[in-house]
Amino acid sequence: MNKSALHDIRTFLTPYNTTLIAVTKTHPVEVLQQAYSSGLRIFGENKVQELISKAEVLPKDIQWHLIGHLQSNKVKYIAPFIYMIHSVDSFKLLQEINKEAKKNKRVIACLLQVYIANEDTKFGLDTQELTNLLLHPELEQLENIQIQGLMGMATNTNDQEQVRKEFRYLKNLFKSLAETIEKKNVAWKEISMGMTSDYRLAVEEGSTMVRIGSAIFGNR
């Protein structure tokens, strides 16, 4: 773990009040323990099984964020404790999260993942699907989820202007939705964007949560 990189990231984020999600995927529990000792309490994982096995053995005051694609049949495993799911990409998944959250007498925070990149490999909703989901007639019946905002991943490119454009697009989308969509279980608070290669740009463009792995924990 690179403590001086962590220090630099924290120093950069402080004036913006941006939440740092330490992305610990593929790293062993010992690395997470070290991160915990450095004061980190917000961890992001992209696979359900890995997240569960780490959560079982680590302190209970950690806030766990699922940042990777989620299949409906796996929601039940994380519903008892997950803090936020960043990768919601269908109404059906939202219904399943709601059902399992209800069984656990919880409200689970969710972000809608939006497709902003200029490549085929990234998951997420397009603008039309996003609007349809938010205007779904049964959305407000889901009392055990709260949609707190949007998540996006920019194109993996050195072209800074391209990346900035994509982040700006997500921010503008967030703003227009926040102005037009008012629902009981929607609270427009968070824009989860920015990773190791582009978090500075993302924060400048209005990110409220960055998901950073390799800058802190090294290459995977």
Ligand SMILES: *Cc1c(COP(=O)(O)O)cnc(C)c1O
């Ligand atoms: C792995 C991952 C990250 C972190 O990536 P780094 O480049 O290591 O910072 C962020 N978001 C998602 C969705 C990821 O899967």
